[in-house]
Amino acid sequence: MARYDERTALVVVDVQNDFAHPSGSLYVRGGEEVVPLIDREIEAALATGALVVYTQDWHPPSTPHFQKDGGIWPVHCVQDTWGAAFHPDLRVEGPVVRKGADGRDGYSGFSVRDPRSGETEATELERILRERGVERLVVCGLATDYCVLETVLDARRLGFPTTVLREAIRAVDLQPGDGERALERMREAGAEIA
C-alpha cells in the first residue's frame, strides 16, 4: 500500500473492460487481478483526503489507432460501449479524464496527439492536479508498456515525484519483455517502482 495525503493523487489508468476483462477486445493478461488491489489503494487514498483521478481510453469507432484504419490495435474502448466502461468492480470516485474523444490518440493521460500532424495537446489532467495542489503521484492500471508508461514519463517531465505500484499494473507484452523494459524506462525517468 502506498502512503497518501492531501498533496498526493492516485492516478488510475484505463481500468476498462476491453483491457481488464477477460472478454475485452484488447485484454491484458492478468488485467482483472489488479482491480481488487487498485480498489484497496483507492480506499486508502480517499481515507486520507487524497484525490483519485481516473483516465479512460475513449476512441471513436474509426481512428488511425485501430488496425482496420491503418494502426496497430484491434478495435477497443469505443466511446459509450461496454468495452470502454470501467471494470464493474472498480470503485470510481473522482474526476475522469477521457483521451481520444475527438479522434486524437496517444497513450499518456496528460496529452493527446493528432494522428495525422503528430501535434500534441494537453488534456485536463495536469490542470486538475495543480488546482487541487497535488505535488506527488501514485500510478497504477493498464497497460504497463503503453498508457502507464507514457503517463508516468509525462508526469516526470512535468516534475511530479511519481511512484508506480508494481503489483497493480499489467503489460500487453506485444514483444516479450516490453513490460520489464517499460519499468526500466520509468525508473530511468526518476519514478519509484514500489
Ligand code: VGL
Ligand atoms: C492502451 C493500447 C492501445 C493502454 C490504449 O491503455 O495502455 N494500450 N490503447
Ligand code: ZN
Ligand atoms: Zn487505445
